[in-house]
Amino acid sequence: QVQLVESGGGLVKPGGSLRLSCAASGFTVSDYYMTWIRQAPGKGLEWVSYISPSGKTVLYADSVKGRFTISRDNVKNSLHLQMSSLRVEDTAVFYCARGDDSDAFEIWGLGTMVTVSS
Amino acid sequence: QSALTQPASVSGSPGQSITISCTGTSSDVGALHFVSWYQQHPGKAPKLMIFEVSHRPSGVSNRFSGSKSGNTASLTISGLQAEDEADYYCSSYTTSSTLLFGGGTKLTVL
Numbered sequence: 637q638v639q640l641v642e643s644g645g646g647l648v649k650p651g652g653s654l655r656l657s658c659a660a661s662g663f664t665v666s667d668y669y670m671t672w673i674r675q676a677p678g679k680g681l682e683w684v685s686y687i688s689p690s691g692k693t694v695l696y697a698d699s700v701k702g703r704f705t706i707s708r709d710n711v712k713n714s715l716h717l718q719m720s721s722l723r724v725e726d727t728a729v730f731y732c733a734r735g736d737d738s739d740a741f742e743i744w745g746l747g748t749m750v751t752v753s754s
Numbered sequence: 755q756s757a758l759t760q761p762a763s764v765s766g767s768p769g770q771s772i773t774i775s776c777t778g779t780s781s782d783v784g785a786l787h788f789v790s791w792y793q794q795h796p797g798k799a800p801k802l803m804i805f806e807v808s809h810r811p812s813g814v815s816n817r818f819s820g821s822k823s824g825n826t827a828s829l830t831i832s833g834l835q836a837e838d839e840a841d842y843y844c845s846s847y848t849t850s851s852t853l854l855f856g857g858g859t860k861l862t863v864l
Binding site for chain 1: 790799800801805806843845846847851852853856858
């Protein structure tokens with residue numbers, strides 16, 4: 637069964653760090669484009685970052701560039717998002733998702749909530 | 755880059771057709787054929803309904819269709835059903851190889 641399960645969310649103070657994980661089952665993450673997309677409470681979707689199957693292409697939204705790092709663990713078949721210098725406005729549900737290309741994502745996880753607050 | 759522009763809400767009665775617009779620029783919607791549409795029910799993860807402007811993933815009803823003209827893409831839902839009530843988001847690949855989402859449209863089935 638093709639599935640994505642996010643973990644690692646929680647409450648963190650402004651300026652702090654957090655590492656999100658996304659465990660994949662039923663497929664190999666290195667065969668697909670993998671992305672992180674977030675949704676602030678009551679707000680719309682915002683693309684955060686994606687990594688290509690080869691791993692050579694990694695892109696970030698301007699709002700997180702220099703603070704977030706996407707990575708992949710091919711042995712554990714998982715995707716990660718290292719977040720640092722967190723801001724209150726980073727508070728959101730973070731989803732990981734899979735796509736055949738970098739423009740559309742068909743398989744989504746249930747999301748993990750990140751709350752940045754003092 | 756600013757988010758794509760969608761109407762905040764649309765509504766329709768069962769059996770009717772509705773269209774949701776998604777307006778971007780010549781650097782995203784107008785430049786490329788990579789517009790997608792997602793449906794999101796409350797508390798659930800988004801579901802891909804349309805990709806590459808007008809293609810439906812396997813399992814998505816043919817009541818959902820997409821199109822594009824210039825800088826504006828559209829999602830049409832025909833034969834509206836109660837289960838279609840949800841938030842809908844468009845997204846577009848950009849000339850910078852990034853992704854932009856629209857602000858979302860709340861569809862109410864009257």
